[in-house]
Amino acid sequence: EDQVTQSPxxxxxxxxxxxxxxxxxxxxxxxxxxxxxxDPGKGPEFLFTLYSAGEExxxxxxxxxxxxxxxxxxxxAPKPEDSATYLCAAQGVGxxxxxxxxxxxxxxxx
Amino acid sequence: GAVxxxxxxxxxxxxxxxxxxxxxxLDFQATTMFWYRQFPKQSLMLMATSNEGSKATYEQxxxxxxxxINHASLTLSTLTVTSAHPEDSSFYICSARDPGTGNTEAxxxxxxxxxxx
Numbered sequence: 655e656d657q658v659t660q661s662p663x664x665x666x667x668x669x670x671x672x673x674x675x676x677x678x679x680x681x682x683x684x685x686x687x688x689x690x691x692x693d694p695g696k697g698p699e700f701l702f703t704l705y706s707a708g709e710e711x712x713x714x715x716x717x718x719x720x721x722x723x724x725x726x727x728x729x730x731a732p733k734p735e736d737s738a739t740y741l742c743a744a745q746g747v748g749x750x751x752x753x754x755x756x757x758x759x760x761x762x763x764x
Numbered sequence: 765g766a767v768x769x770x771x772x773x774x775x776x777x778x779x780x781x782x783x784x785x786x787x788x789x790l791d792f793q794a795t796t797m798f799w800y801r802q803f804p805k806q807s808l809m810l811m812a813t814s815n816e817g818s819k820a821t822y823e824q825x826x827x828x829x830x831x832x833i834n835h836a837s838l839t840l841s842t843l844t845v846t847s848a849h850p851e852d853s854s855f856y857i858c859s860a861r862d863p864g865t866g867n868t869e870a871x872x873x874x875x876x877x878x879x880x881x
Contacts, residue, residue, distance in 0.1 A: 686868045697770070697857045697872035698808070741807065745868060750796060750861075752870060756807040 656681045658744050660755035667732055667762050675727040675758045677742030687725050688752065689718050690741040698741055701727075732762045766792050766862040770873025777848055777880055785843045785876045787858030793838035794860035798870065799831075802855040814841040848880045 659678045667673055679687065686705055690698035702711045704720040711718050715736065717728045727740055739759045743752040767790040777783050787797055795816045800808040812833050813821040820833035830852075832844040841860075845852055855877050859870040 688869060690872075695855075695875070695877065697768075697859075697875040700869050700871055703869045750798075750813065751810060752798075752808075752859075754807040754809075759805075 656744070656746055656753050658742055658753050658755040660740075660742050660758050662758060663756070664759045665761070667729075667760070669733055669762055669764050670731045672728070672730045672732070674729070675740055675742075675760070677725040677727070677755055678723060679725070679742075679744040679753075680723075681744045681746040681753065683747035685745045685747045685749075687720055688743045688745070689716075689725070689727055690743065692739045692741055692757070694739075701740075729760070732760075734762045734764050736760065737762045766790075766860070766871045768858065768860050768871045768873045770858055770876055772876060773874055774877040775879070777878070779849055779880055780847055782844055782846045783848055783878060785845075785856055785858075785878075787841045787843070787860070787873050789839045789860045789862075792860075792862040792864055794841075795838060795863060797835060797841040797858055797860045799833060799841075799843050800857045800859065802857060802875075804855075808857060811843075816841075845878065848878070850880045853878055853880045 657680045661676045689701040692698045702718040707722045739757040741757045742755045769788045771786045797814040799811045811826045814833045814835040816835045822828045835841040857875040859872045
């Protein structure tokens with residue numbers, strides 16, 4: 655069964671304290687691995703798509719990496735405005751559906 | 765990225781009434797849109813896939829007679845919650861892909877908070 659698991663469930667960081675969020679996935683042939691940011695009461699905001707193991711993408715303080723079994727979202731020197739829930743989703747070959755993880759709620763304190 | 769607009773952003777309705785939520789792709793044509801439901805502190809659960817000009821495909825356990833989906837044009841899909849009850853209160857989100865770019869990422873609407881009283 656296709657599945658996406660994210661850890662930790664919640665993460666509290668001091669401003670400037672770098673860390674990583676994990677997304678483990680099991681799908682029948684990965685077509686794409688997606689990262690989204692979701693603020694309370696809002697729809698998910700697209701961050702990155704990763705297609706193959708070894709691929710990396712960066713945007714400001716965020717960097718996403720991909721292996722054959724998991725993806726990491728690295729946050730370097732986070733700021734309070736990075737506080738949000740970060741969602742990971744996987745899409746398998748032959749389907750349009752995204753399978754979402756339960757997300758990591760990140761809180762960054764000044 | 766592509767823009768998906770959802771309306772209304774929140775709605776309160778009485779038990780037994782029906783509520784319609786609209787999802788529009790503003791700068792692209794979407795042959796397929798997706799409807800999700802999200803409970804507090806939980807992830808997005810796919811309810812159905814909306815196909816332009818044809819019937820929606822519902823996920824297992826989702827009542828198609830309760831959650832009516834219409835995708836009458838390439839830029840608009842609607843979700844109607846019929847005879848709403850308090851247990852239908854949730855956050856409903858739509859998404860769409862822009863097929864013209866060849867990319868696979870999905871873009872999401874702002875979400876609709878439905879409260880049934």
